[in-house]
Amino acid sequence: MYSWRVGSSARILVVDDDADLGAVVVAQLERAGYGARHVLTAESGLEALESGSFDLLVSDLRLPGMDGMALLGAVRARWSDVPVIMLTAHGSIPLAVEAMTAGAAGFLIKPYDRAELAAQVDKALCSHAWHAERPPERNLHGMIGNAAPMRSVKADITKAARAQSTVLLRGETGTGKEVAARAIHRQSKRRTAPFVAVHCAALPEPLLESELFGYVKGAFTGATHDRPGRVALAEGGTLFLDEIGDIQPSMQVKLLRLLQRGEYEPVGESRTRRADVRFIAATHRDLDAMVANGEFRDDLYYRLSVIPIWLPPLRVIREDIPDLARVSLKRLAKERGGPDPSISEGGMARLVAHDFPGNVRELENLIERMVVLYDGATIDAAKVEHALRRQEPKYTCGAPSAADLASLDADAEDGKRRALVEALSKSKGNRSRAARLLGISRRTLYNWMERFELDSGPRTGQ
Numbered sequence: 001m002y003s004w005r006v007g008s009s010a011r012i013l014v015v016d017d018d019a020d021l022g023a024v025v026v027a028q029l030e031r032a033g034y035g036a037r038h039v040l041t042a043e044s045g046l047e048a049l050e051s052g053s054f055d056l057l058v059s060d061l062r063l064p065g066m067d068g069m070a071l072l073g074a075v076r077a078r079w080s081d082v083p084v085i086m087l088t089a090h091g092s093i094p095l096a097v098e099a100m101t102a103g104a105a106g107f108l109i110k111p112y113d114r115a116e117l118a119a120q121v122d123k124a125l126c127s128h129a130w131h132a133e134r135p136p137e138r139n140l141h142g143m144i145g146n147a148a149p150m151r152s153v154k155a156d157i158t159k160a161a162r163a164q165s166t167v168l169l170r171g172e173t174g175t176g177k178e179v180a181a182r183a184i185h186r187q188s189k190r191r192t193a194p195f196v197a198v199h200c201a202a203l204p205e206p207l208l209e210s211e212l213f214g215y216v217k218g219a220f221t222g223a224t225h226d227r228p229g230r231v232a233l234a235e236g237g238t239l240f241l242d243e244i245g246d247i248q249p250s251m252q253v254k255l256l257r258l259l260q261r262g263e264y265e266p267v268g269e270s271r272t273r274r275a276d277v278r279f280i281a282a283t284h285r286d287l288d289a290m291v292a293n294g295e296f297r298d299d300l301y302y303r304l305s306v307i308p309i310w311l312p313p314l315r316v317i318r319e320d321i322p323d324l325a326r327v328s329l330k331r332l333a334k335e336r337g338g339p340d341p342s343i344s345e346g347g348m349a350r351l352v353a354h355d356f357p358g359n360v361r362e363l364e365n366l367i368e369r370m371v372v373l374y375d376g377a378t379i380d381a382a383k384v385e386h387a388l389r390r391q392e393p394k395y396t397c398g399a400p401s402a403a404d405l406a407s408l409d410a411d412a413e414d415g416k417r418r419a420l421v422e423a424l425s426k427s428k429g430n431r432s433r434a435a436r437l438l439g440i441s442r443r444t445l446y447n448w449m450e451r452f453e454l455d456s457g458p459r460t461g462q
């Protein structure tokens, strides 16, 4: 009925050519509560960083092949958001100064103890990740999307992560509000403390109250022992109040007090508790309209929306559809254990042309349906058309007939033509941009323009 998950801690990459020492550093970091992985060379370190899943690098200065200083330079240039701590057995002040000047976040001279290492890592993560003004990342903690509205959402998320204020995430269903909430938590100082989600819509009021605030033994029949609520479980971390627009008026009052003063009482107890949690709320409902017609308290609304962030619907960030689709395909391939199922350019363009009222969730489900339905075969425009039709109730199970397929092909062609016209008008005739919007190559774009007799003007220059 509800879910809660402990937020994952920072991931640290360790580069040291001494396998034993590397293993020791990994063990020390893990004991300090971090996730860590060891590689032997700078080159394999760079490869590991490509995955985008590391938050900090600890590297030995002396390495065979590419050395620690060169690695530091490469990381500063490519992953400016990943702080680097240098280690050396041959420590000297000039080397330390050199590394710090080149942008190292810290320096440790062997032998150092575990506490020193943990202190350096904490300091680097705190001072680096959220104090540096940095451009939004392409893949911010699993948030895919590079279209202008997504870039501005990511910039807002990065700013919100530095603050303690309550964030209200708004947007249609499936636009990634929960993904955004987790990204804020993972970028914030609270990242090593829990991220606890409560789906307010799933619980009737009395249950929601005891889930949030907990209860004491004897509070009601069946309360045989004290049970902490989600607020207490989120202590020091982030409490994600999902579907906040669905809570009842009496619960709205209790939440207001929690948000305003951080105070609450477990069910059956009169002693007031204080919470140290950061609140993030989300809703797909039109809270403004709900406030206007008295369904939602305006004081709670203002308290919640200190930092409002709107997640754009997928139909306004169509150029992100190819990336999202490819990542979904990759994930599914991994789960199925087979080769990556591919998608043809026509198939991609048909996806890009679809409106996706269910947004990213609908896209993910559609891709999964196609991979299962077509058993990993290349997904082309007709297959996308077929799978889209299967969402509609008039289509039942079973393979499509030859006549069905012919009509699907015709629809797919028509869909392509419409998508092409739309992309060209959106890009004001800029063909490179139109091809990007459609997720197809320029060559395919030209082929289509010829096929649909839209081929006018010179081909070069744009």
Ligand SMILES: Nc1ncnc2c1ncn2[C@@H]1O[C@H](COP(=O)(O)OP(=O)(O)OP(=O)(O)O)[C@@H](O)[C@H]1O
Binding pocket: 142, 143, 144, 145, 171, 172, 173, 174, 175, 176, 177, 178, 179, 180, 283, 284, 324, 360, 361, 364
């Ligand atoms: N920008 C994104 N990058 C990668 N995956 C995304 C993105 N946005 C959404 N998703 C994926 O889409 C699905 C729906 O996202 P999420 O649950 O965060 O949406 P939501 O806005 O909370 O929807 P609802 O209002 O229905 O609860 C999830 O599987 C999520 O991983």
Ligand SMILES: [Mg+2]
Binding pocket: 177, 178, 242, 282
């Ligand atoms: Mg959600």
